Ligand SMILES: O=C(NCCCCCn1ccnc1)c1cc(-c2ccc(F)cc2)cc(O)c1O
């Protein structure tokens with residue numbers, strides 16, 4: 001049977017990227033998506049904004065919702081100091097399997113935990129599972145209609161603290177209008193928009209950075 005797009009992306013990584021070198025993994029995926037086959041990674045343009053927000057946040061606990069093939073997982077984790085941990089949630093087992101191999105190729109497997117399952121089921125268990133209080137940085141890149149319910153769930157589970165930064169991909173395309181309305185007009189958040197383009201295209205898109213102001 002035909003291979004899947006994530007499997008073809010992984011093959012491009014295993015052929016073109018240097019084991020243990022996260023930047024070569026990122027470059028191999030971007031090259032594959034620009035020249036061979038589009039895939040829904042955050043990409044290089046929005047990825048550079050993601051890098052800046054991560055670096056200015058200096059997080060010690062990170063949550064990503066929506067792993068896909070692990071591109072943004074590698075982008076974020078390569079910037080984290082040694083003692084930090086990144087938890088990433090993927091409900092599609094096939095995506096999760098490819099992501100683990102991409103993350104391993106980058107040599108970052110010891111700093112990443114790929115959780116398979118629904119974010120709504122997993123979020124309430126995270127404090128106990130990992131012995132954490134709050135996440136310093138959250139990257140939203142899963143189903144766009146789950147952004148709002150999941151940020152509310154993170155609040156209700158006490159997993160956001162004053163200064164926690166939530167960065168959301170695709171707030172223009174495909175869009176997350178209910179989420180944008182919530183973070184922009186709710187006094188619990190200080191929010192700003194970063195205009196960019198849909199990965200590997202000229203279609204308008206952007207990221208929304210929302211800082212939790214505390215309860
Ligand atoms: O749907 C997206 N991501 C979620 C994938 C499934 C997540 C599963 N999951 C993981 C955890 N819980 C649930 C997405 C889509 C597009 C896009 C844009 C234009 C277009 F024409 C087609 C597609 C671009 C992105 O950047 C995206 O992120």
Ligand SMILES: [Mg+2]
Pocket residue numbers: 040041042141169170
């Ligand atoms: Mg996305």
